[in-house]
Amino acid sequence: MRTLRAIINGVDCLSEWTGKAASWVVLAMVLAVSYNVFMRYALNAPTIWSFDLNYMLGGSMMALGQAFVYKHKGHVRIDVISMHFPWKTKVIIDIVFTALLFLPVFFMVSKVYWGDFVHSVVIKETMQQSAWYPLAWPFKLMLATGFSFFFLQGIANFIKDVAQLITGSERL
Amino acid sequence: MIELSPQLVTVIMFGSLLVLLISGYPMAVLLIGIGMGVGLLLFGSSVFEMFRLRSYSILASFIFMAVPLFVFMGTMVEKSGVAEKLYGTLYLWMGGFRGGLAVGTIILGTILAACVGVIAASVVTMGLLAMPSMLKRGYDKSLASGAICAGGSLGILIPPSIMLIIYGPTASISVGKLFMSAFPAGFVLSGLYIAYLAIRCFIQRDVAPPIPPEERAVPLSKKLIMIPTSLLPPLVLILAVLGTIFFGVASPTEAAGVGALASILLAAGYRRLNLPVLKDVVLTTMRTTCMVVLIGLGAVVFTGVFALAGGVEVVSAAIMAAPFGRWGSFAMIMLIVFILGMFIDWIGIIFVIVPMVTPIGTALGFDPLWFAMMIIVNLQMSFITPPFAYAIFFLKGIAQPEWELTTRDIIRGIIPYVGLIVVGLGLCIIFPQILLWLPAQMIR
Numbered sequence: 001m002r003t004l005r006a007i008i009n010g011v012d013c014l015s016e017w018t019g020k021a022a023s024w025v026v027l028a029m030v031l032a033v034s035y036n037v038f039m040r041y042a043l044n045a046p047t048i049w050s051f052d053l054n055y056m057l058g059g060s061m062m063a064l065g066q067a068f069v070y071k072h073k074g075h076v077r078i079d080v081i082s083m084h085f086p087w088k089t090k091v092i093i094d095i096v097f098t099a100l101l102f103l104p105v106f107f108m109v110s111k112v113y114w115g116d117f118v119h120s121v122v123i124k125e126t127m128q129q130s131a132w133y134p135l136a137w138p139f140k141l142m143l144a145t146g147f148s149f150f151f152l153q154g155i156a157n158f159i160k161d162v163a164q165l166i167t168g169s170e171r172l
Numbered sequence: 173m174i175e176l177s178p179q180l181v182t183v184i185m186f187g188s189l190l191v192l193l194i195s196g197y198p199m200a201v202l203l204i205g206i207g208m209g210v211g212l213l214l215f216g217s218s219v220f221e222m223f224r225l226r227s228y229s230i231l232a233s234f235i236f237m238a239v240p241l242f243v244f245m246g247t248m249v250e251k252s253g254v255a256e257k258l259y260g261t262l263y264l265w266m267g268g269f270r271g272g273l274a275v276g277t278i279i280l281g282t283i284l285a286a287c288v289g290v291i292a293a294s295v296v297t298m299g300l301l302a303m304p305s306m307l308k309r310g311y312d313k314s315l316a317s318g319a320i321c322a323g324g325s326l327g328i329l330i331p332p333s334i335m336l337i338i339y340g341p342t343a344s345i346s347v348g349k350l351f352m353s354a355f356p357a358g359f360v361l362s363g364l365y366i367a368y369l370a371i372r373c374f375i376q377r378d379v380a381p382p383i384p385p386e387e388r389a390v391p392l393s394k395k396l397i398m399i400p401t402s403l404l405p406p407l408v409l410i411l412a413v414l415g416t417i418f419f420g421v422a423s424p425t426e427a428a429g430v431g432a433l434a435s436i437l438l439a440a441g442y443r444r445l446n447l448p449v450l451k452d453v454v455l456t457t458m459r460t461t462c463m464v465v466l467i468g469l470g471a472v473v474f475t476g477v478f479a480l481a482g483g484v485e486v487v488s489a490a491i492m493a494a495p496f497g498r499w500g501s502f503a504m505i506m507l508i509v510f511i512l513g514m515f516i517d518w519i520g521i522i523f524v525i526v527p528m529v530t531p532i533g534t535a536l537g538f539d540p541l542w543f544a545m546m547i548i549v550n551l552q553m554s555f556i557t558p559p560f561a562y563a564i565f566f567l568k569g570i571a572q573p574e575w576e577l578t579t580r581d582i583i584r585g586i587i588p589y590v591g592l593i594v595v596g597l598g599l600c601i602i603f604p605q606i607l608l609w610l611p612a613q614m615i616r
Contacts, residue, residue: 033429
């Protein structure tokens with residue numbers, strides 16, 4: 001029981017901190033885009049890196065934030081009917097769907113994204129969307145990490161739900 | 173791997189989606205799960221690589237990055253206090269007329285809509301501002317909540333709008349053109365709402381009484397100075413963002429970045445900018461963005477598998493077979509979007525349905541931009557049609573106990589607007605120039 005609690009706390013903490021850290025990325029995007037627009041129109045000297053940097057930052061945030069959002073149950077649920085279910089039914093639904101859909105799906109998603117990361121490192125892949133040609137692996141590392149943390153949060157939520165079902169209370 | 177007829181795949185995928193959605197499990201995970209499950213059965217493990225390629229094209233897309241930037245801008249505008257100033261002005265100038273506060277709410281919604289790209293920001297802001305003052309003046313609860321929900325929902329139609337940013341790449345239409353087309357569409361709806369409120373309050377004397385003169389006794393000079401001080405800052409923001417897109421100076425993503433920076437300056441100007449606010453805004457931005465993008469990732473594998481299995485042909489054959497020629501097919505598409513809008517999230521509708529119906533619209537000989545805008549205006553109804561209606565959820569979420577506001581009150585107030593949006597759609601069919609004139613003037 002103690003190990004489980006430690007795992008859950010560890011994962012919750014990880015999701016909380018990566019999420020909060022990743023949320024500041026949007027500010028960096030704002031500044032990077034504005035800087036480039038200023039350089040292009042005021043000084044006629046556009047930056048070469050702005051285009052790639054923008055989607056790399058944004059894409060990283062979109063992947064790294066998933067675990068945080070899942071921890072806080074922020075994903076859209078069509079719950080007009082299910083909100084009237086008794087709490088036990090809701091918990092059982094979550095347990096079953098997490099075990100049958102979420103965990104296998106995001107295990108495979110993490111796996112293919114890690115595979116792609118390794119591939120990028122090996123062939124020294126560069127991004128081909130602009131004239132900057134930055135290395136691709138740092139961005140792919142962020143994506144793979146984000147999906148892996150999302151998967152871990154899925155495990156943590158699963159354990160929490162099972163514990164809630166057994167003990168009948170939210171606390172573990 | 174097994175062989176299934178496209179008809180059977182269509183029934184299995186959409187049937188299981190609709191059934192499983194009832195469970196209340198996150199829609200995005202259901203989309204990915206069904207997509208991958210069916211894909212694994214039909215095409216084997218190549219479905220995982222397909223997911224990676226298709227999801228990567230969203231995560232590494234420059235245009236899609238306008239979503240977080242516009243969400244940031246909208247959330248910052250919400251915190252900046254612009255809306256309070258605007259409503260204060262509208263209150264004094266319009267409160268004296270019967271129904272003036274309700275009409276003022278729609279005007280506020282229209283102006284805010286041009287600053288924000290999501291409806292959460294506008295419905296919540298307007299609900300907190302306008303609802304207490306309308307109730308205090310004895311406005312009918314349904315009338316007041318209807319105006320807030322409908323006016324607030326304009327937030328996602330009038331650009332900047334994250335709906336248009338998602339729609340553009342999904343249907344291969346320029347986001348800039350969608351922006352310019354959505355502007356007049358939003359004004360048409362806003363005008364219809366105002367006309368409805370004015371006429372209704374003129375006929376029914378007691379639903380929206382005027383504010384007594386002594387409660388708005390402010391010197392004219394002060395009332396006059398309020399107009400520029402409250403209106404100018406948001407107007408500058410709107411022009412900075414939309415002007416750059418219209419004149420071809422910047423892409424939507426760049427305009428969003430500049431707008432986001434401007435919103436920070438705006439909040440600083442109103443002395444509302446501090447670290448807690450900034451923390452709150454970046455976190456809200458990330459939550460909204462992650463929520464939207466995961467549905468997108470789910471939908472690309474769902475629609476990808478569906479298309480590979482031949483399901484798109486099944487759906488388009490069914491729609492093409494509708495009676496009364498191409499307008500019959502068009503009506504059928506609009507009806508499908510309307511019904512789906514009652515039950516599921518608009519993000520899912522765009523990501524799943526738009527890739528399917530867009531080629532049908534083109535095959536039927538409709539202008540792609542006009543066709544896209546008709547679906548977008550139609551989706552305005554999805555925010556206010558129960559049971560799944562974001563505007564109702566948001567207003568209910570902020571309702572204070574002393575308002576004694578029930579969901580039934582809100583729904584009663586909102587139904588007339590569904591009719592008004594249908595009238596708006598009719599106008600766009602009779603006068604397609606409403607949607608097509610402004611984009612044609614754009615400087616490329």
